[in-house]
Amino acid sequence: MSARVKICGLSTGDTLAAALDAGADLVGFVHFPKSPRHLGWAEARVLAAAVRGRAERVVLLVDPDDAALAAAVESVAPDLIQLHGRESPERVAAIRRLTGRPVMKALGIGEAADLARVADYAAADRLLLDAKPPRGGDLPGGNGLAFDWSLLSGTALPRGWMLSGGLRPSTVAEALARTRAPAVDVSSGVETAPGVKDPGLIAAFIRAVRAGDAPGDVAAGLASAPRGV
Numbered sequence: 165m166s167a168r169v170k171i172c173g174l175s176t177g178d179t180l181a182a183a184l185d186a187g188a189d190l191v192g193f194v195h196f197p198k199s200p201r202h203l204g205w206a207e208a209r210v211l212a213a214a215v216r217g218r219a220e221r222v223v224l225l226v227d228p229d230d231a232a233l234a235a236a237v238e239s240v241a242p243d244l245i246q247l248h249g250r251e252s253p254e255r256v257a258a259i260r261r262l263t264g265r266p267v268m269k270a271l272g273i274g275e276a277a278d279l280a281r282v283a284d285y286a287a288a289d290r291l292l293l294d295a296k297p298p299r300g301g302d303l304p305g306g307n308g309l310a311f312d313w314s315l316l317s318g319t320a321l322p323r324g325w326m327l328s329g330g331l332r333p334s335t336v337a338e339a340l341a342r343t344r345a346p347a348v349d350v351s352s353g354v355e356t357a358p359g360v361k362d363p364g365l366i367a368a369f370i371r372a373v374r375a376g377d378a379p380g381d382v383a384a385g386l387a388s389a390p391r392g393v
């Protein structure tokens with residue numbers, strides 16, 4: 165079973181087309197003004213419409229209020245809402261109810277204790293494990309930082325969980341082999357500058373994932389459990 169790939173922070177028609185042509189399973193649109201990948205709702209609407217069923221549409225929000233959620237649903241018609249802020253388990257459940265859309269909650273991982281929070285978020289449809297952002301930084305994600313994947317060893321993770329944080333075309337195969345993640349997410353690792361996606365890097369990332377999935381791949385280190393879907 166191939167790992168699913170999400171390319172996040174797409175902000176132009178050309179790079180969205182590159183992601184779709186290369187076979188991305190999910191494409192992400194960021195609505196967070198501090199991000200170099202931020203899209204206003206009008207731009208997000210145009211890009212989301214261009215997906216035309218070729219991939220799942222994800223809208224990334226940080227601690228959204230109800231008005232932002234309504235605008236996100238109306239503009240993007242997301243298949244998945246990614247919550248990348250400090251949303252509590254109760255807020256995640258409320259957002260699911262309010263929007264009627266599946267929700268993916270991002271958790272920042274810096275030490276083993278952070279994984280205890282996995283159990284708190286049973287209300288989320290999916291979990292995304294990312295590196296903890298730097299203290300005092302502007303962005304809760306999209307920082308190009310990886311976490312110590314060995315922290316995941318022995319942790320039971322829910323079906324469909326997604327790995328992110330500092331993945332690149334040159335590292336994603338190792339990440340998959342070591343973590344057995346059923347899905348991966350990348351943003352800055354396929355950019356030439358903050359917010360500037362590169363079609364060649366997007367294609368290389370997706371090729372590396374598919375190559376890492378090839379039969380005969382040696383899953384070293386952590387690989388112990390089958391990959392969930």
Ligand SMILES: O=C(O)c1ccccc1N[C@@H]1O[C@H](COP(=O)(O)O)[C@@H](O)[C@H]1O
Pocket residue numbers: 172173192194196199200201224226248292294303304305306307308309328329330331349350351352353
């Ligand atoms: O990409 C952003 O600008 C962003 C802003 C605010 C929250 C999350 C953001 N991106 C997400 O962060 C992770 C890791 O990104 P990277 O590959 O390390 O750059 C990824 O899940 C993005 O969806």
